[in-house]
Amino acid sequence: MKRNGTKFVTTDRPDGQELREKGGPLAGARGYGAWIVSMGVAVVFLSPLLWMLAASLREEASIFQGGWLGADGWTLQNYADAWRRAALGRALLNSALQVLVIGGGGLLVNAMAAYAFARLEFRGREWLFAAVVMLIVLPVEVLAVPMFFTVRDLGLTGGYGAAMAGLTVPFLAKAFNIYFLRQHFLTVPAALEEAAVMDGAGPWRLFWNVALPSIKPALATVVVLDLLTHWGDFLWPLMIATREETRTVQLSLANLFTQPPVQWGDILACAVLATLPVMLFFRWFQRYVVATDARAGIK
């Protein structure tokens, strides 16, 4: 869509389109009007986040005061204080570790199961898959309490290693991801695999060298969704990561937010630092995701 976007439009909406195309996509009074309205709406819509960024650079006493236009009252001190008070170095590392283990490990585990459901013939396949699909609707928040006991019984709470395992292992396998990846494996032409079979490839090589590379956009979608979801995890870490050294970024932020002395500047700086990594990641990873995948859940 990126490359032939304009062409796509011309064939679909012939009226007025040619005129707009001649002077670029936005030529014509209607284009400028829509542009101005959109800019205004966009600024208002993003103003809470813009305020967060600007206020995080303000001295504590001047955050809620007007008169921001002057050169006075700007500072980076909030970031230094937040970094120290919330132990953000450790917290960011914990969160990064958490989402990388879930994103990477989960991808492998779920893709393997999805491949078996899509491509391997075995008895009971249909009902087993139906059982997995039924698990999709279970909201993690509701299961959190009974899950907590299972995780505790397995010894995955307490020390650093145990708590990090407790944060990640329960979320590796995801019914939705298995379902989603299976739909995509089904679209890989069987001829591709047959050619590899002729070359003597076994099931694992077919999976790893043929099937997986064919569904890269779907894999990227799953990774992005997992990372966004778990970077923002709150309830589960609240129950599992109870020690200071196991805190994730969101817990550190909540801690800064509730423990006196309440310093708005520090809180805002911490919020910005908790947001930047996902923003940068999303910006960079977005191109691998197919936009139409949003529809996969509809049908």
Added chain:
Amino acid sequence: MTVWQRARGRSAPWFLLPALALLAVFVVWPLLRAGWWSFTNADLLSPERSQGVGLANYADLAGDGRFRRAFGNTWLFALLVVPLQTVGAFFLALWVNRPEPAWRWLRAVFFVPVVVAMPVLAVLWTLLYQPAQGGEMGPVNAALAVFGVPPQAWLRDPTLALPAIAFMSIWQGVGLQMMVFLAGLQGVSKELLDAARIDGAGAWQRVWNVVIPAMRNTIIFVVTVTTILAFRIFVQPYLMTRGGPGNSTLSLIQSVYEMTFISQDLGRACAAAMAFLLLVGGLTWLQRRLLKEERE
């Protein structure tokens, strides 16, 4: 299914084992245990030494004022968020449905809050909603003052707190539903739209008579998913108001969490979780039914 595929079936257990074992241990087993505990007097510290109490936990829930308040709050939240967010996302999708590359930034704008973690946004909006205090006030009050609206104590006012949280939640989630609608819009027949235009249908008539009927499945999908997401609300009130003032923003999830870790009544907490699951399961079933009717 070809011969070679059947022959490879013998490796299937190895492909399935990791995921199915994890799902069994961390999803199915906790679910079964929760179901079992909901009929016992299990407590937090020693759930194994519990005795069956029949339906007592469920009966207690029905008479538990705090739980009923949480249940009512969650419904109210869903009733505020679902219609506004769905309608908002629909019109945003119509507005940003401009395939030219020069317009791609507009879609991204509405998607930004979806990418930001919910705890960050909850903390941020607490600051934005700051009431007037000693000559200072939060940006929301400051912005409204321009239009002559007197400052409100948004999160500290029992009647305003839940709507304020709902507003912030709509702002956060509207971009996601917009993307789903945008994908659905691509499936609306261009021939039909052009035919309607030639017949002299105005923009409103085209949306009402062509676009909406064609997007029936997408709309059902968005409404049910938004409803389920709204029922799962927890982080915003937990961080912004702790469920207050006066339990006016207490969520179902928070009440289950407190039953477990504060009153340590695991049996009742599991009964509440089961009731919640039934609700979500019922909604999903309804969605499937509505979608199936369309396909037939």
